[in-house]
Amino acid sequence: MLETLLPNVDWIDLWQACHDTFSMLGWSLLFTLVLGLPLGVLLFLTGKRQLLSQPVVYGLLSFVVNVLRSVPFVILLIVMIPLTTLITGTSFGVAGVVPPLVVGATPFFARLVETALREVDRGIIEATQAMGATTRQIVFGALLPEALPGILAAATVTAITLVSYSAMSGLVGGGGLGDLAVRNGYQRFQTDVMVVTVILLLVLVQALQMAGDRLVTHFSRK
Amino acid sequence: MTTTIQFKNIHKSYRVSGQDIPALSGIDLTINPGEIFGMIGHSGAGKSTLVRLINLLERPSGGELLIDGDDITRFDDDALRALRRRIGMIFQHFNLLSSKTVADNVAFPLRLAGKKSRAETDARVAELLARVGLSEHASKYPSQLSGGQKQRVGIARALATEPKILLCDEATSALDPQTTQSVLRLLAEINRELGLTIVLITHEMDVIRTICDRVAVLDGGKIVEHGPVADVFLHPKHITTKRFVQESEHVDENEQNDDFAHVPGRIVRLTFRGEATYEPVLGKVARDCGVDFSILAGRIDRIKDTPYGQLTLALTGGDIDAALARFESEGLTVEALRDA
CATH class of the missing domain: 3.30.70.260 (ACT domain)
Incomplete structure (x- = not known):
């Protein structure tokens, strides 16, 4: 039955592609969150009229973030090949894709974190300051807990962006569902492969969004 | 311990697009230990800035600000944080952490100070919640409370570190009249029982009339009149004070003169x-x-x-x-x- 309906789908290839997508998403999301969160906090704190207002530092960080965000991911993937090789020892496969994914998504996530932190009522920061809190205590005790729903929503959007970025990984032999869709579905005219991979990507994105929304609701107290 | 707050020729101006805009000029004022001192003024009169000077949320541009004789504008970061723990503050919009329960909000300043054990903190929180009448709401989140209850949490939180001074920034302005009265009663009770100095700012005469011992009337960044509440409000001298009195009594002087003609x-x-x-x-x-x-x-x-x-x-x-x-x-x- 499946054989006749989907003659070109190689289930082992498909399984491998799913596996690759998951491992690209998992690793790059992990590093993006770990690097992007502090960057976002720093952007927020050094911003105008904020706790550690530093116009020069903010201007510099903001510029770098904007530059990285304006480079199309395909270009980033290629430009970064030497750096990627330096970090992971290869510019090929999943390991060759994770560094560019992280570099592409971290500035994006950091901006979203900055925005989420700005949504925190200034009065709460003021009240915490009035209690004699250090900047560190304000960040960990008040800002991050208050902005948690916003940060989780930002992480969800970032994860979905990473899924779409990872579809371009085929360029460096990264594998994954997107790559399968391009190589087999598009270049070999295997429409059935295209349909199956797109459906799987759709399910993945839906699942990410639903999981993210659940977390946001769970941590929202407003 | 006595806690006198002295403003000596305090100035404050803000830099807005290259220009210094004065917010407060030449403030001289002494607030005595244990009294409830009110500051009244219309919005923009500088009262919000004035109350924030006391815990240096705003820094004065000039002058001396003495608490217990020490000029707090010279304090380093550590001394300033220690000072802030001795000064509680409550706010118009309560400023509670929405992500923490009522009990955790009240415990927050204690955890920041980091001096009490878990058991001591819990005991203190229970005592504070009992004082403000919210014991049964300990595990609720602020969004589940009414405005008056939120302000009571704010008061419990402000009292957690046993401060000597309580600053109230328009603390009842977001509350209905009945709730306002109950919050004011609580403040008066705290002042009586703990001997706490309370500095409050408001634009409502009734608040001053209900609980303050002395009042300063602010207009255009200056104190235009100050003294015991009864003296100031029964015999207002400055035009701003007269207006406040008339507004609160719903009297229009011109109308009245016509009526009496x-x-x-x-x-x-x-x-x-x-x-x-x-x-x-x-x-x-x-x-x-x-x-x-x-x-x-x-x-x-x-x-x-x-x-x-x-x-x-x-x-x-x-x-x-x-x-x-x-x-x-x-x-x-x-x-x-x-x-x-």
């Missing part, structure tokens, strides 16, 4: 204070001096714990001068509003 006789305003308020002075004096009086306007009320009465009378016939002298000798204040 066709009333014959001399018009005077008598002010009774304290026990004199309930004495039958008016009838006695009128009888003795053969003076007739009609009451044109009046109010019998209390300022904090002091009853007072203020009556506008038209006096006709008899010996009016003798009557006025008698009123004064009975301890009343007499102001002539219109000669015959």
Whole structure:
């Protein structure tokens, strides 16, 4: 039955592609969150009229973030090949894709974190300051807990962006569902492969969004 | 410990697009330990800045600010944080952490100070919640509470580190009149029982009248009048103070003068204070001096714990001068509003 309906789908290839997508998403999301969160906090704190207002530092960080965000991911993937090789020892496969994914998504996530932190009522920061809190205590005790729903929503959007970025990984032999869709579905005219991979990507994105929304609701107290 | 707050020639200006905009100029003021000191002013008068100077959420541009004789503007970061733990603050919009329960909000300043064990913190939180009457709401989140309850959490949180000073930034302005009264009662009770100095700012006369001992009236970044509440509000001198009094009593001076225009006789305003308020002075004096009086306007009320009465009378016939002298000798204040 499946054989006749989907003659070109190689289930082992498909399984491998799913596996690759998951491992690209998992690793790059992990590093993006770990690097992007502090960057976002720093952007927020050094911003105008904020706790550690530093116009020069903010201007510099903001510029770098904007530059990285304006480079199309395909270009980033290629430009970064030497750096990627330096970090992971290869510019090929999943390991060759994770560094560019992280570099592409971290500035994006950091901006979203900055925005989420700005949504925190200034009065709460003021009240915490009035209690004699250090900047560190304000960040960990008040800002991050208050902005948690916003940060989780930002992480969800970032994860979905990473899924779409990872579809371009085929360029460096990264594998994954997107790559399968391009190589087999598009270049070999295997429409059935295209349909199956797109459906799987759709399910993945839906699942990410639903999981993210659940977390946001769970941590929202407003 | 006594906690005196002294402002000495305090100035504050903000830099807005290259220009210095003065917010406060030449503030000299002493707030005594244990009193409830009110600052009243319209929005933009500088009262919000003034109260934030006391815990240096705002830094003065010039002048000295002494707490217990120490100029706090010279404090380093550590000393400033230690000072802030001795000063509680409550806010118009409560500023509770929405992500923490009521109990965790109250425990927050204790955890920041990091001096108490878990058990000590829990015990202190329970004690504070009992004081503000919210024991059964400990595990709720702020969004599940009413405005009055939120402000009670704010008060419990402000008291957690046993401060000597409590700053109230328009603490009742977001509350309905009934809730306002109950929050003010709680503040008065805290002031009485803990001997805490309370500095509050408001634009509502009733708040000042209900709980303050002394008041300063702010206008255009300056203190235009200050003193004991009864003195300032029963005999306002500055135009801003007069307006506040009239607004709170819903009196329009011009309208009133028009109304009185066709009333014959001399018009005077008598002010009774304290026990004199309930004495039958008016009838006695009128009888003795053969003076007739009609009451044109009046109010019998209390300022904090002091009853007072203020009556506008038209006096006709008899010996009016003798009557006025008698009123004064009975301890009343007499102001002539219109000669015959």
